[in-house]
Amino acid sequence: MKYETVIxxxxxxxxxxxxxxxxxxxxxxxxxxxxxxxxxxxxxxxxLPVLNEDAFRFALKVALALNCxxxxxxxxxxxxxxxxxxxxxxxxxxxxxxxAYDGVVRIIAEGAGKDIRLSAYIWKKTRxxxxxxxxxxxxxxxxxxxxxxxxx
Amino acid sequence: xxELYSLSAHELQKMIAVGEVDPATxxxxxxxxxxxxxxxxxxxxxxxxxxxxxxxxxxxxxxLGRLYGxxxxxxxxxxxxxxxxxxxxxxxAGFRPTYDATVIRKLEDEGAVLIGxxxxxxxxxxxxxxxxxxxxxxxxxxxxxxxxxxxxxSVAAVAADETIAALGSDTGGSIRQPASLCGxxxxxxxxxxxxxxxxxxxxxxxxxxxxxxxxxRDAALILNVIAGYDEMDSTSVDVPVxxxxxxxxxxxxxxxxxxxxxxxxxxLDKDIENSVKKAIDVFKKLGAKVSEVSLPHTEYAVSTxxxxxxxxxxxxxxxxxxxxxGFRAKESADLIDMYLKTRSEGFGDEAxxxxxxxxxxxxxxxxxxxxxKALKVRTKIKEDFDKAFKDCDCIVTPTSPTAAFKIxxxxxxxxxxxxxxxxxxxxxxxxxxxISVPCGFTANGLPIGLQILAKAFxxxxxxxxxxxxxxxxxxxxxxxxx
Ligand SMILES: [Zn+2]
Numbered sequence: 001m002k003y004e005t006v007i008x009x010x011x012x013x014x015x016x017x018x019x020x021x022x023x024x025x026x027x028x029x030x031x032x033x034x035x036x037x038x039x040x041x042x043x044x045x046x047x048l049p050v051l052n053e054d055a056f057r058f059a060l061k062v063a064l065a066l067n068c069x070x071x072x073x074x075x076x077x078x079x080x081x082x083x084x085x086x087x088x089x090x091x092x093x094x095x096x097x098x099x100a101y102d103g104v105v106r107i108i109a110e111g112a113g114k115d116i117r118l119s120a121y122i123w124k125k126t127r128x129x130x131x132x133x134x135x136x137x138x139x140x141x142x143x144x145x146x147x148x149x150x151x152x
Numbered sequence: 153x154x155e156l157y158s159l160s161a162h163e164l165q166k167m168i169a170v171g172e173v174d175p176a177t178x179x180x181x182x183x184x185x186x187x188x189x190x191x192x193x194x195x196x197x198x199x200x201x202x203x204x205x206x207x208x209x210x211x212x213x214x215x216l217g218r219l220y221g222x223x224x225x226x227x228x229x230x231x232x233x234x235x236x237x238x239x240x241x242x243x244x245a246g247f248r249p250t251y252d253a254t255v256i257r258k259l260e261d262e263g264a265v266l267i268g269x270x271x272x273x274x275x276x277x278x279x280x281x282x283x284x285x286x287x288x289x290x291x292x293x294x295x296x297x298x299x300x301x302x303x304x305x306s307v308a309a310v311a312a313d314e315t316i317a318a319l320g321s322d323t324g325g326s327i328r329q330p331a332s333l334c335g336x337x338x339x340x341x342x343x344x345x346x347x348x349x350x351x352x353x354x355x356x357x358x359x360x361x362x363x364x365x366x367x368x369r370d371a372a373l374i375l376n377v378i379a380g381y382d383e384m385d386s387t388s389v390d391v392p393v394x395x396x397x398x399x400x401x402x403x404x405x406x407x408x409x410x411x412x413x414x415x416x417x418x419x420l421d422k423d424i425e426n427s428v429k430k431a432i433d434v435f436k437k438l439g440a441k442v443s444e445v446s447l448p449h450t451e452y453a454v455s456t457x458x459x460x461x462x463x464x465x466x467x468x469x470x471x472x473x474x475x476x477x478g479f480r481a482k483e484s485a486d487l488i489d490m491y492l493k494t495r496s497e498g499f500g501d502e503a504x505x506x507x508x509x510x511x512x513x514x515x516x517x518x519x520x521x522x523x524x525k526a527l528k529v530r531t532k533i534k535e536d537f538d539k540a541f542k543d544c545d546c547i548v549t550p551t552s553p554t555a556a557f558k559i560x561x562x563x564x565x566x567x568x569x570x571x572x573x574x575x576x577x578x579x580x581x582x583x584x585x586x587i588s589v590p591c592g593f594t595a596n597g598l599p600i601g602l603q604i605l606a607k608a609f610x611x612x613x614x615x616x617x618x619x620x621x622x623x624x625x626x627x628x629x630x631x632x633x634x
Contacts, residue, residue, distance in 0.1 A: 039251050043353040043471055045244070046253060048230040050386050078467050080514070082491060089470035 002108030008146030012139050015058040021122075021138035022049030023093065043087025046099055051076075055122065055138035063100030063120050070100050076122075093141075118144040156181040157313045158631065161370040162224045164316060168221045172418055175208055175221025175265070180493065182223045182267060186314045189634055194289050195299075195309035197228045198236055199268035204308045211263040219377060220263030225315040227306050228269040230361065231350040232256050234286040239352050240284035241274045243498030244478045253350020255319060255361055255378045262377045270318060271305030274500045275469065276326055276354045278302050279572035280562065288559055291334060292632040293598055297556040300330030300572075306364045307334045312634055317374060318364040323354050323526035324457050325551075325576025327362050328588035332601025334553035335630065337618070338364045339371045340576075342608045343583035344389035346375075347382030354394060355464040356387075358457075358580040367628050368619045369588060372396035390593060391609050399615035402623045404438045407616065409545035410445035427592030427600045428550045431621065435548070438620055445540040445547065449532045454570060456533070457577045459513050459526035466510025472498065506568065509574045534582040541607040546617045549575050551588040551601035572603060575603060585611045589618045599627075 019025055023040035039047040056074075063070060077095035098119040104115050121141045156178050158162070167173040173214040183201045191194050204223070208477070211220060228234060231249035233256075238244040256266065273283040274544040279306025281289040291297040292312040299308040301322030307330035310318050321326040322340035331338025339362045346361045349434045351361060363374035376397065381390040411432060416425060436442050474480035474494030481493030513522035540547060553574055562569040579586040584605055591602035602621070622628055 039249070042476070044231075044249065044251075044477075045239075045247070045471065046229075046249065046350040047251075048349050048385050050384065060543060079469060080467055082470070082473065084475050084487060087471060089473060090467055124348075139398070 006146050011142045013062075013142070014024050014142045015055050015138040015140055017054045017058065017138055019054070021052050021055055027137055030096055049092060059099055059120065059122050060137075062142075063103065066100070066103040066105055066118060066120065066142070068100030068103030068118070068120060071097055073097070074099060091097060091123065094121040110141055116144050118142055155313075155318075157185045159316070159372055160366045161219065161316050164222060165219070165373070173229070175212070176205070179204055179208055179219060179223060179265060179267070182315060184432050186267075189312055189314055192290065192295055192634070193292055193312050193314065195271055195310050195312065195314055197223070197238065197240060197269045197271045197284075197286055197305065203235075204265055204267045207260070211260065211265060214263070214474035217262030217264075219259060219373070222264050223267045224259060224264045225267055225309050225318040226256065227271050227303050227308055227318070227320045227351040229321055229354075230255065230273050230319060231352065232266060235269065236450045237269065237352070238285070239275045240272045241285055241499065241503065242285045242479055243472045243495070247287075247478045249350070251318055251350065254347035254382045256350065258378050264377075267315060270303070270309060270320075273302035273304065274503050275352075275465070276302035276321060276323055277465070277506050279325070279329055279569055280557075280559075281305060281308075281330070282559065282563055283500055285500065290408075290559070291556045292634055293335065294556065295336040296558055296597075297598070298333070298559055300552070300556065302326040302330075303338070303364065304330050305332050307336055307338065310364050310366060310500070311632060313631070317366070317370055318423070319361060319378075321351055321354070321359055322580065323358045323461060324580050325573035328576050328586060328601070328603060329363060329552050329572055331364055331588040332603075333556040333599060335599030335601075335627065335632075336364060336366060337368055337371050337587065337589050337628065338362065339375065339587045339611070339614070340579060340585060341375060341379065341611060342585045344387055345391075345585070345609065345611065346378050347380070347385040347388045349382055349384040352466040353464075357386050357464060358461060358467065362368045368587075368615060368622050369397065369400055371587065372400060372615050389609075394612060395536065396611060396615050399612040400619040401616060402620050404435060404440040404617055404620040405436075407440045407613070408544040409435050409440045409442045409617065410540055410547045411442060412445050412447045412450065412547060412549060414447050414450040415549040419571065420550060420572075421555060423592070423594040424489045424553065424555065425552050428548070428602055431591040431602045432548060434621055434624055437615070438624060440617070443544065447533075447536040447540060447543060447578065449529065449536050452529050452593075453533055453578045454574055456526045456529045457573070457581065458509070459522050459528065459572060461515045462506040462510035463523045464510070466502040466507045466514065467530070469499075469503070469507055474498070479489070502566075503532065530581050533578055537582045537584060537605075537607070545606065545610075545613045547605040548617075549603045549605070551575060555594045555596070555598035555600060561587040569632050572602050579605055583613055584608050587614050587618050589622060591621070591625070592627060593630075
């Protein structure tokens with residue numbers, strides 16, 4: 001049996017906002033662990049997320065640059081899972097309604113132009129280390145359709 | 153002269169303003185009352201006179217606000233900085249928030265004095281105040297009976313004159329149902345009218361904070377203070393806050409009142425049906441235009457609610473894992489063991505039941521069939537109200553199908569407990585405001601409540617109807633013998 005290679009890409013990029021995705025805490029690099037926190041990013045009971053306006057604006061810029069259509073209604077979803085560095089035990093991300101959709105970038109492959117269709121989802125990046133410092137930095141996830149059949 | 157503790161906030165407000173009452177004397181009277189009664193009523197999860205005195209002192213040092221010197225009790229799921237805030241659950245034992253909820257900040261900015269935290273059903277899961285880790289609160293009208301729930305402590309304390317007013321939260325009736333069962337006024341404002349920053353979430357698409365008071369004017373005074381947009385709560389809506397006391401006109405001439413035919417059904421207690429029908433006659437006599445309306449999807453409200461609310465609760469309660477704060481089980485072998493032991497030991501039975509139900513409804517493969525479908529039914533329920541409010545300004549119904557039941561009576565029968573909220577759940581589903589006001593007593597002398605609903609952000613219509621009803625009846629003036 002012969003398999004055909006079909007590839008889709010998920011590209012993550014960090015948005016260079018001065019504050020975190022859903023609170024006003026600084027994202028400045030190199031500070032003392034857990035020094036840039038508040039009830040919201042610590043996931044304390046009763047606290048609520050408020051979307052960072054810059055994050056939204058930056059994501060829109062990327063979306064427009066990638067020729068996307070912009071969703072009329074912006075919706076966030078919860079991805080529930082238990083992990084000790086995830087204070088609320090759910091991640092706020094976009095699931096079935098990406099911020100931007102139907103985007104396209106043209107690449108040159110094997111001498112010919114190919115269109116790659118894609119969508120962009122906002123999500124918050126959880127920290128990779130055992131401190132809350134990086135919790136909730138905004139990330140943008142750009143996913144292409146699984147249609148890159150021409151790559152060898 | 154009447155005892156200070158028995159007065160309403162608006163009466164006391166006037167007396168304080170002219171120097172007739174010293175807020176410190178009032179606070180003493182309230183704490184004496186708590187000291188002599190709360191052993192019986194058990195409305196408080198926490199009452200701290202020293203701290204209340206400090207708060208009064210701080211209130212006196214500022215410009216005197218609209219609620220200066222008025223003692224207020226707060227439900228134990230609303231965060232108060234440095235005060236134990238537990239949702240009446242063992243899993244939050246020892247938790248002290250690092251910040252004040254927005255409603256607390258607003259009340260204190262206007263000089264109100266927090267006197268403590270009110271008992272409640274654990275995480276607001278219940279209609280009887282029996283699932284609290286502190287034990288049940290009792291109904292001041294009959295200490296063998298439940299006060300209703302989940303804001304049972306807030307409501308019982310108002311009914312027993314252990315506080316002047318209180319805050320509760322309402323997800324499916326948790327302010328209105330106990331207000332009905334204890335003969336006081338309880339308002340669930342429009343979803344988005346009052347900031348929920350600092351309210352420990354139960355079901356995020358349904359929860360709303362509201363006032364519990366001795367009369368309608370007090371509810372308007374408190375809503376004036378706590379309502380409004382808050383940049384810390386994206387679900388609060390930037391709609392101007394009118395002065396709600398302007399709606400207290402004692403005039404309902406021409407007000408269009410709808411009575412939904414689907415609400416007068418099997419299971420509705422006869423005494424309650426009679427009282428509500430008499431209440432409707434009062435409105436007719438006062439010149440309101442009463443007509444029948446239809447809310448055809450009412451019968452699906454309870455089952456839809458028991459998918460949406462537990463689903464959201466299961467996600468909201470995931471954070472109580474023993475890692476950062478609150479209770480942590482001892483001697484766990486590893487991380488997973490710590491999660492399992494902490495949550496098994498920390499949550500009560502009803503909380504576990506709802507987490508299981510909710511997790512199931514959200515799980516892969518069932519999400520579409522349960523949660524998503526329930527959201528669609530919810531839209532139908534909301535459309536029922538949209539349609540009905542084309543022909544009327546207010547809708548009038550019973551608040552609860554029965555009066556207060558005996559402690560323990562429904563604890564082994566969750567389904568009968570869930571039906572306590574059959575008349576209150578639709579307002580949460582539709583996001584609209586609703587109030588319960590006293591409208592009579594059963595043959596056993598237990599209070600009965602009348603529910604008045606209006607369209608979103610039209611609390612003014614509710615106040616207009618509720619105040620006129622109250623001014624032409626005397627049910628709100630009767631007090632339990634304690
Ligand atoms: Zn923060």
